[in-house]
Amino acid sequence: MISLKARNGRDPKELAVLDMDAHLRDERLKQKYVSTMFDILAPGYDTFTRVFSFGMDRGWKEQLIREGVARAPQRPRLLDLACGTGDLCAAIARRTSASLALGFDLSERMLEEAARRAALTPEPALRFAVGNMLALALPDASIDMVSIGYGIRNTHEPDRALGEIARVIRPGGLLLNLDFYRPVNALWRELYLGYMSVAGNAAGWLWHREPVTYGYLSPSIRRYLTMPAFEEALGRAGFVVEWRKRFLFGALGLHVARRV
Numbered sequence: 376m377i378s379l380k381a382r383n384g385r386d387p388k389e390l391a392v393l394d395m396d397a398h399l400r401d402e403r404l405k406q407k408y409v410s411t412m413f414d415i416l417a418p419g420y421d422t423f424t425r426v427f428s429f430g431m432d433r434g435w436k437e438q439l440i441r442e443g444v445a446r447a448p449q450r451p452r453l454l455d456l457a458c459g460t461g462d463l464c465a466a467i468a469r470r471t472s473a474s475l476a477l478g479f480d481l482s483e484r485m486l487e488e489a490a491r492r493a494a495l496t497p498e499p500a501l502r503f504a505v506g507n508m509l510a511l512a513l514p515d516a517s518i519d520m521v522s523i524g525y526g527i528r529n530t531h532e533p534d535r536a537l538g539e540i541a542r543v544i545r546p547g548g549l550l551l552n553l554d555f556y557r558p559v560n561a562l563w564r565e566l567y568l569g570y571m572s573v574a575g576n577a578a579g580w581l582w583h584r585e586p587v588t589y590g591y592l593s594p595s596i597r598r599y600l601t602m603p604a605f606e607e608a609l610g611r612a613g614f615v616v617e618w619r620k621r622f623l624f625g626a627l628g629l630h631v632a633r634r635v
């Protein structure tokens with residue numbers, strides 16, 4: 376049954392007292408804001424994502440996984456960044472028979488949810504740990520495949536995140552990315568972000584009695600890249616896009632890119 380109340384999360388008031396604009400402008404403060412927010416959201420995150428995307432999240436991830444798995448080497452070393460509850464990481468690990476599947480996230484509560492989920496259907500290659508995609512504690516060229524679902528947008532510097540990801544992927548390795556983007560068309564941008572703002576604040580109130588818990592979604596997309604700008608950033612970091620798919624008129628994109 377779907378519950379409209381979060382279980383055992385951190386107190387949403389911890390987020391409500393922080394000044395969102397000031398925190399999103401500064402690297403260190405943004406990291407603190409985002410990890411506090413996802414600690415609060417972690418217990419109900421999977422249900423929320425399914426409901427809020429009208430079930431589309433599952434279809435988007437399935438398409439990305441299918442395209443990535445079709446290009447994956449045998450028994451890859453996989454790294455899932457901003458792994459959240461670990462759904463992407465576990466699915467790719469299973470379907471590629473990964474020799475190693477690391478899930479890194481900033482939020483300890485998200486990692487607790489990931490461990491809880493993983494215990495239900497154990498996958499021997501899976502390991503979860505606290506890790507920041509802006510500074511990965513991994514050697515150069517040590518990973519065959521990186522996957523990220525709704526992750527890079529939450530960092531302060533997409534170029535720096537992509538540079539760090541490029542460092543740890545071996546030449547010829549793959550990046551699978553799924554995220555929301557700032558729509559290029561101004562009219563669509565205002566309609567879409569207006570909807571996301573109203574729906575996000577309403578969902579935040581329903582789930583946590585604090586609109587700001589999901590109110591972050593719309594401003595975070597407004598501050599982020601458009602999909603063409605993201606593809607330019609991929610090129611600067613040393614990736615070539617092999618496959619892409621746009622949804623919601625460019626407000627959501629899937630990419631499979633190869634490290635040159």
Ligand SMILES: C[S@@+](CC[C@H](N)C(=O)[O-])C[C@H]1O[C@@H](n2cnc3c(N)ncnc32)[C@H](O)[C@@H]1O
Nearest residue numbers: 413457458459480481482485507508524525529
């Ligand atoms: C919207 S959730 C996405 C979770 C999951 N990947 C999915 O597809 O549903 C974003 C996650 O990014 C994590 N995150 C944000 N900034 C991060 C960073 N710099 N390094 C690692 N994880 C980060 C948050 O803690 C959160 O769990």
